[in-house]
Amino acid sequence: MVDAHQTFVIVGAGLAGAKAAETLRSEGFTGRVILIGDERDHPYERPPLSKGYLTGSAERDSAFVQQPGWYAEHDVELHLGQPVVHLDKATRTITLGDGSTLIYDKLLLATGSEPRRLDIPGTDLAGVHHLRRLAHSDRLKHVLTSLGRENGHLVIAGAGWIGLEVAAAARGYGAEVTVVESDPTALYRVLGPELGAVFTDLHVEHGVRFHFGARLTEITGQDGMVLAAVTDDGQEHPAHDVLAAIGAAPRTALAEVAGLALASREEGGGIAVDASLRTSDPDIFAAGDVANAEHPLFGGRLRVEHWANALNGGPAAAKAMLGREVTYDRVPYFFTDQYDLGMEYSGHVAPGGYDQVVCRGDVGKREFIAFWLREGRVLAGMNVNVWDVTEQIQQLVRSGRAVDPEALSDPAVPLTSFLD
Structure with missing residues (x-):
C-alpha cells in the first residue's frame, strides 16, 4: 500500500x-x-x-x-x-x-x-540512421537484413563502439560496410593507436573498409533515397544507407x-x-x-x-x-562483442593521459590483457577473450599503486600478486 x-x-x-x-x-x-x-x-x-x-x-x-x-x-x-x-x-x-x-x-x-547529428546536406534522406532507441534498432535490423539480402552498402560515420558494433552486425547479415573516421585508427580516442589498431585489423579481416582521416561532407540521393556518401577529400562512397555514429x-x-x-x-x-x-x-x-x-x-x-x-x-x-550516505566511486566498466572477439574494459584514461601500454598474452591471437599506465600506476585494463579477471583489474585500478611493467606483462605472474 x-x-x-x-x-x-x-x-x-x-x-x-x-x-x-x-x-x-x-x-x-x-x-x-x-x-x-x-x-x-x-x-x-x-x-x-x-x-x-x-x-x-x-x-x-x-x-x-x-x-x-x-x-x-x-x-x-x-x-x-x-x-x-x-x-x-x-x-x-x-x-x-x-x-x-x-x-x-x-x-x-x-x-x-x-545521438549527435551530422550537420551536412542530405541527412533528411530516408536511409540516414541513428542508433539510440529501441525503435532505431528495430528499423536498423530490418535495414541490415535487406542490405545483406541485396548485397547493399552501409556507410558508417564514426569508428567508435556503436559504429564498430553495427559494422560487425552488418557484416553478419552480409552487407557491404565502409566506415569513415577522422582519426587514424578505430577507437583512437578511447584506446589510443596501440589498441585501436587491433580493432581496425579485426574488422578489415571481416571485410569492412575503412576511410581514415576523413569526414563526411554530404550524403547524396535521389527520390528521397541515399545513393552515396561524400568525404572532405573528394571521395564518393556508394551507399544505400548511412549510420551516424559520431557520439552522443x-x-x-x-x-x-x-x-x-x-x-x-x-x-x-x-x-x-x-x-x-x-x-x-x-x-x-x-x-x-x-x-x-x-x-x-x-x-x-x-x-x-x-x-x-x-x-x-x-x-x-x-x-x-532516501538520505543514505552514498559515495559513488565505481570503477567505470564497459564491454563489447564483435565477431569472435569479446572484451571488457575497466577504468578511465583521458585522451593522451597515459605514458605506457603494457600487454600480457597474445595480441596477435586476440587473447590478451592490456593495461594503460601513467608513472607506473594502472589507470585502466582491457581483457580481450580472457575472462574472470575484471575484479582483479578493477582492484589494480583502485589501488593506485605502482607496478613493475615487465612483471605485469608476464602471464606467469598472477595478477593477484600485484594486490598483496
Whole structure:
C-alpha cells in the first residue's frame, strides 16, 4: 500500500531510472514513485540495441529491464510516451507534454543522452540512421537484413563502439560496410593507436573498409533515397544507407531551464553532481549518461555513457534520495562483442593521459590483457577473450599503486600478486 506522504519522481525511463525505482521499493520507500519516459516502450537496456538484438542472437524482449507487469505490482506509476517539458525547482514541479504538472519531494534526472547529428546536406534522406532507441534498432535490423539480402552498402560515420558494433552486425547479415573516421585508427580516442589498431585489423579481416582521416561532407540521393556518401577529400562512397555514429550529447535541457549547475565541455558536459549524485539543488539528483560526478577515485569530474554506470548509478542515486550516505566511486566498466572477439574494459584514461601500454598474452591471437599506465600506476585494463579477471583489474585500478611493467606483462605472474 502506497503512503502518499512523499512523492519521488524519476524523469527518464531507461536503465538508470528503472533501477532507481526498483531500489526505492527494495529499500522500503512507501511513498509515491513516478517514473516518466518519453518513449512508448517499457524501460530497457541499451547494449542489445547494437549487440544481441541487432545481430539476431537475442529476442527483443531480452532488452527490457523488468516484465511489463512489474511496475504496477510494485506501485510504480509508469508514464510512457510522455516528455517532461519544464522543471521549476522553486515550486518543485515538473510539467509534462500534455500540460499536466506533478509536485515532487525528491527528483531524479535520468534523461540520458541523444545521438549527435551530422550537420551536412542530405541527412533528411530516408536511409540516414541513428542508433539510440529501441525503435532505431528495430528499423536498423530490418535495414541490415535487406542490405545483406541485396548485397547493399552501409556507410558508417564514426569508428567508435556503436559504429564498430553495427559494422560487425552488418557484416553478419552480409552487407557491404565502409566506415569513415577522422582519426587514424578505430577507437583512437578511447584506446589510443596501440589498441585501436587491433580493432581496425579485426574488422578489415571481416571485410569492412575503412576511410581514415576523413569526414563526411554530404550524403547524396535521389527520390528521397541515399545513393552515396561524400568525404572532405573528394571521395564518393556508394551507399544505400548511412549510420551516424559520431557520439552522443547529454540531455541537459531540463536542468538548464531550471538553473542547475552544469559541467563544462572540458569536463565532459552533463549535469554537475557531487559524489552522492546530488545536483546543485538538494532535492534533485542525476544519474546515468547525463550525470557528471565528482569521482573520488580519479580526483575530478567524470561523465560515463556506458551500461554499468546506469545499472549502478540509478540505485546509488535512489539511496541518496532516501538520505543514505552514498559515495559513488565505481570503477567505470564497459564491454563489447564483435565477431569472435569479446572484451571488457575497466577504468578511465583521458585522451593522451597515459605514458605506457603494457600487454600480457597474445595480441596477435586476440587473447590478451592490456593495461594503460601513467608513472607506473594502472589507470585502466582491457581483457580481450580472457575472462574472470575484471575484479582483479578493477582492484589494480583502485589501488593506485605502482607496478613493475615487465612483471605485469608476464602471464606467469598472477595478477593477484600485484594486490598483496
